[in-house]
Amino acid sequence: MKSHPFEVTILGTHSILLPKPAVQPFIDKDQKRVRVVATFEGRNVEIYAALMKRHGNYYIMFSKNNQKALGIFPNDYFELQLFEDTTKYGVELSxxxxxxxxxxxxxxxxxxxxxxxxxxxxxxxxxxxxxxxxxxxxxxxxxxxxxxxxxxxxxxxxxx
Missing domain, CATH: 1.10.8 (Helicase, Ruva Protein; domain 3)
Structure with missing residues (x-):
């Protein structure tokens, strides 16, 4: 299962508001963790994240280190795509x-x-x-x- 790519920006210092149509299939299947691929100007960062609900909206955290690796600054728009997390622990094991x-x-x-x-x-x-x-x-x-x-x-x- 995966979402279509969509455009986002950083809110505050490290959270990203996710559009409901992108998140809804994961919520319907009771998936609380996702694999996320972020893309900006030819760079990609892949992370695992928890879908967090606040005030009826869903968010993920996107750390300063991930922002730096992707080369984004506050107010930059970049592309995200969500994928089903198929790992046993919610993150890749080395x-x-x-x-x-x-x-x-x-x-x-x-x-x-x-x-x-x-x-x-x-x-x-x-x-x-x-x-x-x-x-x-x-x-x-x-x-x-x-x-x-x-x-x-x-x-x-x-x-x-």
């Missing part, structure tokens, strides 16, 4: 984290016991590292800490 997680059943069970939001936060924690070896190292450390019972996100990437 190959490195997936391999480490699925090779350690105890860590996998600890990870699965977390709320969906904490799982996404952890996935983002690992994904922010650009180097593959760093992602592997951080994934191993994080899994060891999960097995120790550590659940505080601030402590998950610390050595003890």
């Amino acid at each position: 190959e490195e984290f997936e391999a480490v997680l699925f090779s350690d059943h105890e860590a996998y069970q600890a990870f699965e016991s977390l709320t969906d939001g904490k799982k996404r936060g952890i996935i983002y924690m690992i994904a922010r590292y650009k180097n593959s070896q760093t992602r592997i190292d951080k994934s191993l450390l994080l899994c060891e800490n999960l097995k120790r019972g550590i659940r505080d996100p601030r402590l998950l990437l610390k050595s003890f």
